[in-house]
Amino acid sequence: MKQSLQLRTSQHLALTPQLQQSIRLLQLSTLELHQELETLLTDNPMLERVDDPLDHAVRLLADGAINTSSTSADAGMEAPAARDDSDKSAEPAPADAETVISNDSTTSSEEDWGFDDVQHGSKSGDDEDGRPQLGAAHITxxxxxxxxxxxxxxxxxxxxxxxxxxxxxxxxxxxxxxxxxxxxxxxxxxxxxxxxxxxxxxxxxxxxxxxxxxxxxxxxxxxxxxxxxxxxxxxxxxxxxxxxxxxxxxxxxxxxxxxxxxxxxxxxxxxxxxxxxxxxxxxxxxxAADESDYVVPDVIVRKSDNGWQVMLNQDVMPRLRVSSMYANIMKQNRGEAGLGTQLQEARWLIKNMRQRFETILRVAQAIVERQRNFFTHGAVAMRPLVLREIADTLGLHESTISRVTTQKYMLTPHGMFELKYFFGSHVATETGGEASSTAIRALIKQLIGAEDQKSPLSDSKIADMLGEQGMVIARRTVAKYREALKIPPVSLRKSL
Known part of the structure; x- marks a missing residue:
């Protein structure tokens, strides 16, 4: 068999570094996103964060008193002013690179409260000075x-x-x-x-x-x-x-x-x-010294005159821009290839961060649109929903919807829920319809909560009661849902 060299042309899809970063940012949780961002800010001098996460933190002086000076002035991170369109010749960054990542929807202003008010407020006669009271050390x-x-x-x-x-x-x-x-x-x-x-x-x-x-x-x-x-x-x-x-x-x-x-x-x-x-x-x-884990919502759902309104949580959205100082340095040294690469990476990150939050908002709005009964009546009104339904509506792939709904949380009037909570399998009804497994679990919890503790309901009895409401469900399915709710069996729920 003779060996030979041949040239062939073909088309194939390739994951560019920008696309890889976009996919990675989309699947990160809020905590992981901020950890990733801190690493990128350290490695890339062209990237600058406008909002300081420690702006509202208590800063102490050497004598223990509260430092009332402006943290933004100390750090040199003033809020970006409006862009001057008169200087069009400057090339520090494109329009999208200096745009601060934020939500277009309006948000309520913060309360006019600060540590200055506490320090200069009225003090009782027992207070020796204005120094903060530190918590006691944990005793093992x-x-x-x-x-x-x-x-x-x-x-x-x-x-x-x-x-x-x-x-x-x-x-x-x-x-x-x-x-x-x-x-x-x-x-x-x-x-x-x-x-x-x-x-x-x-x-x-x-x-x-x-x-x-x-x-x-x-x-x-x-x-x-x-x-x-x-x-x-x-x-x-x-x-x-x-x-x-x-x-x-x-x-x-x-x-x-x-x-x-x-x-x-x-x-x-x-x-x-x-x-x-x-x-x-x-x-x-x-x-025990176990610390509680707190979840910060990515989106917030509120009731308004026009229905249910979905908005991004401004507290978890970092505000980024290209550093004007390093952009001017690059303008003066146009042959600097290293700064040019870092400038492009900063532009990609700002664009991908904006796209991440826009995708989360779109998916959250689509979920709320299909689960309106849940927000109005609670978990018993949850309807069956699968990832493909949201993907087809938004024109996205199912894998993208899966990344968006993993470790992303929504704050609702009924509590805090992961976006995956609104997706679930279905159970057939006698009328030919479908009932969500989440709604069935809520019904089981209600039935057990209202049972007579001297004669609790068995799994078979619960299945029969659900059957009377038109839901065809087996006893073993009731047992599976009950165990998922961490409800003990009938023998352990019985009392005198």
């Missing part, structure tokens, strides 16, 4: 227990053993090792007796919070019940008997079997159940 469970140990124990040996027990606790306040394991890990030359470890454990279990140092949930609940004040002797004894010997049956809510084993009536068991529910199964959780 270990620090809380060590402080009690120093107040209750004087002997160094006893303190060392109790501190050893404290170090063996987990974040929930449970002792993760047995006394035998702790004793085996100690050096023999310390001559620690098992009775000393038992004393240290008893001392630890007497500390606050009640239940700390327990080795099992049963022991944790029992420690708390013994320390509860103003509890009747019969009720306390029955509650201790339940948590120490019949905790599994109590968790399964098998009250009939419990009454037979404990030889008690409904009233006594109800009183004991009330006492047990006052206990904290994880006593160390109050000292």
């Amino acid at each position: 469970l270990r620090e809380h227990l060590l402080e009690q140990m120093r107040l209750n124990l004087r002997e160094p040996r006893d303190r060392a053993l109790v501190e050893l027990m404290i170090d063996a606790l987990d974040n929930n306040g449970y002792l993760t090792e047995t006394l035998d394991e702790i004793h085996a890990s100690l050096p023999l030359e310390l001559y620690v007796e098992p009775e000393e470890l038992a004393f240290a454990l008893n001392m630890l279990q007497s500390f606050d919070p009640a239940g700390v140092g327990a080795r099992s949930p049963s022991e944790c609940l029992a420690l708390q019940i013994r320390r509860m004040p103003k509890v009747a002797f019969v009720t306390r004894r029955l509650a201790l008997q339940i948590v120490e010997t019949q905790l599994a049956l109590f968790a399964q809510r098998d009250f009939t079997k419990l009454k037979k084993i404990l030889d008690c009536d409904d009233e006594d068991l109800r009183d004991a159940q009330t006492i047990i529910r006052l206990c904290q199964p994880r006593p160390g959780i109050a000292f």
Whole structure:
């Protein structure tokens, strides 16, 4: 077979760097977008951010007083003035490069409030100066227990053993090792007796919070019940008997079997159940340092005279422009290739950022147009919706709609929802129509919320009740939706 060289021409699609950046920016969440933007601002001197994220932050002087000087003046980031059309010969950036990314819709002005008003306002006689009050440092469970140990124990040996027990606790306040394991890990030359470890454990279990140092949930609940004040002797004894010997049956809510084993009536068991529910199964959780995650909406939906209005959240929209200083430098040095490349990248970023927010707004408007019943009546009125329906309406690809609706949030009168929340499968009805799975989950939640707790609804009963409303749904589908709503089964919802 003879080898030869041939020239062929063909057409194919290629992802340009500008298109790749546009796709990447579209799929980023708000937090990821601002992190990406900070990196780009650091790498590209031609790019400039008009809005300072720290404009409204508290700035402290060396003596702790509040700095009232203008942050924008210090940073040299004044708001861009209107573009002068008289100087058309200048070539710092095209018209679209200096245009600030913003929403065309009008927004309400911010409240006239600042830290200056707080500093110059009236002060009570107890205030020594205008310095801000800083929050107290977070106290961990270990620090809380060590402080009690120093107040209750004087002997160094006893303190060392109790501190050893404290170090063996987990974040929930449970002792993760047995006394035998702790004793085996100690050096023999310390001559620690098992009775000393038992004393240290008893001392630890007497500390606050009640239940700390327990080795099992049963022991944790029992420690708390013994320390509860103003509890009747019969009720306390029955509650201790339940948590120490019949905790599994109590968790399964098998009250009939419990009454037979404990030889008690409904009233006594109800009183004991009330006492047990006052206990904290994880006593160390109050000292956890977990921080809450907050979601900032990308779009906001409000009711107006003309219907439902969709607008972009101005707080998450960065305002960008091409730096005039570096643009003038490039004008004076036209042969500088590096600045020319960075100028083009800055133009691309500004254009792609504007396109990102415009696409999010278009998709949000299309969703609101098709889910008007949801915004008026709630989740029970949600209609079935798929990505292709929005894609065909806007002339976009389904993958683009999927990127837009992922990790993008909408603030509505009914709460905060991810844009994907408004899409869902459907269930056929007896009349030949369709019902959204979201609406069915809302109906299931309503039915369970209104049920009699002494005789809760089973999944089969819920399926029958939905069938009476014309929705053909199987029992296993009800169970799947109930588990998605994190609602326990019928046996765990039953009460006395």
